Amino acid sequence: MSGIVGYTGGQSAYPVLLSGLKKLEYRGYDSAGMALLCPKELKIAKTMGKISILEKMIGGDGYLQGLAGIGHIRWATHGAPSDINAHPHLDCSQKFAIVHNGIIENYLNLRRWLEERGHRFISETDSEVLAHLIEHFFDGDLFRAVANTVEKVEGSFAMAAIYDGEKEKLVCARRDCPLIIGLGEGENFVASDVPAFLDHTRRAYILENGEIAVVTADAVEIYTSRGEIRTKKVDEITWNAAEAEKEGYPHFMIKEIMEQPQALRRTMQGRLGGPGGGFALPELNLTPEEIGAIEQIYIIACGTSYHAGLVAKYTMERILKIPVEVDLASEFCYREPLLDKNMLFIVISQSGETADTLAALRLARKKGKRVLAITNIVGSSVAREADNVFFTWAGPEIAVASTKAYLTQLSSLYLITYYLAQEKGSLSGAELGEAGNAMLNLPDLVETILARTDEIQKMAAYLAPWESCFYIGRNIDYAVALEGALKLEEISYVHAEAYASGELKHGTLALVTEGIPVVALVTQRAIIEKSLSNIKEIKARGGHVFCFAQEGEATDEFQREVDGLFRIPATLDILMPILSVIPLQLLAYHTAIARGCPVDNPRNLTKSVTVE
């Protein structure tokens, strides 16, 4: 995934674009570039590497005179990261510059077609065809050239184009990749995501697939690809700019971990414990008859969102007494899934732009399923294409490793589960009341865990020098162990295997050697004895066990058996995943810090994966 910014107005465009790019750095960061419409010429600067390298390259008044321009940060797909492959790309005449996010599937055919007409390509990217197509179609009107260009393109794109002959105009288009126009006074902005312009304006147009925007300092006109003008509603962005920045924390990840109590409250607000009491989720748009008819639930997602789905498998089955299937989006699309008529089909995606999840959503819809999406991003592709949307309201998540988004996905899934239980009559009024109260109390309990960082730091100090470790748990603890292990791996680069506790003895126990760190989750009262015997198996082989246990009668016994114990405050067993994941997030964070890793931008990863 890459990031696009654009600006036109009364200010020097360079600093505006630069700060916009920095806010989008989470989208991808192998190269960066900018093109500015300066009075005498179109000036372009681009480089492989961080934005700071670009900043050093761009100096001098020449660049500062441009009042309009476009910028880009790239996460390589077609063509390795390099100065030449960095965006913006130019046409042969060097009068047109484009930036692009997405994948042009027919670029080889287009490139051949353009080369036959004399165009010369210098990069290995798919994106460069856009600049040459615009040059080919240009007849004095940049809008028409862009409209004709996108007509030829198969695949996904968000793009912005400028022309040296029109010093204040940007023309932008999108299909399946996000693009938002920020509306200022005498200035306008273009970006892949809102934080890029939030310092300047909160008013925005969210472009829809197929729309093309002509943006000047004083006007934004939006057209269909056939050239018909569109009237659009202005969206008011409700986040504040500070929410998208670090607010004094050293990393976005720890800021986002610390924001979880607030994020949880937001997810539940208006949905639980309102004036009528109980659970109220009108956004599901399900009639009592439709709810009564649900006989199975199918959940699709990737990565951390998939782990949220795995927790839901245990909790939904326990509460609703109906089977729940959870599948990886990348697998779902390539087998022959059996989708029953009376099935509730759910996709989960923080970004709402994950290509695999989007493909699964489309496949399910094609097979006639009505899709409910759980997502964090309003205006995202998943949110727009699903039949119904349940927003998690986590607020912007910038760190690549997902924390608050995961927690709000979990609480969304609990809300949905209890709401269905309420409507189906699977739980009594007293049970629902108990669950609702326990849920409302969770943000306070999360706060108490977050205040105990020092206990986790001691564990992280032990873990940091190791290259390998295990996470174990039974039942929902296993689903949380998977998420804890993924978190550790992606940001600290320690190899972490998560196992169902009972499964270790079927092979992996052979890898337990003297001192190896093992993180054991024990939060489910009904299976405490079984979990304890698994821990003893590991201790007997010299493993160093850190145990995360629900506070209760048995915790003192654990204390004697293990090398480190974190007491998780008590709640209903079924809600424990909301609490038990918090110390695991902190453990991953502090281990990564102790190992000197770039926590927010781990190698090889990007925040939103828009390729299959």
Ligand code: F6R
């Ligand atoms: C890990 C992480 C990823 C994402 C996955 C799906 O911390 O963030 O595993 O969960 O790429 O992303 P979304 O939820 O945006 O579809």
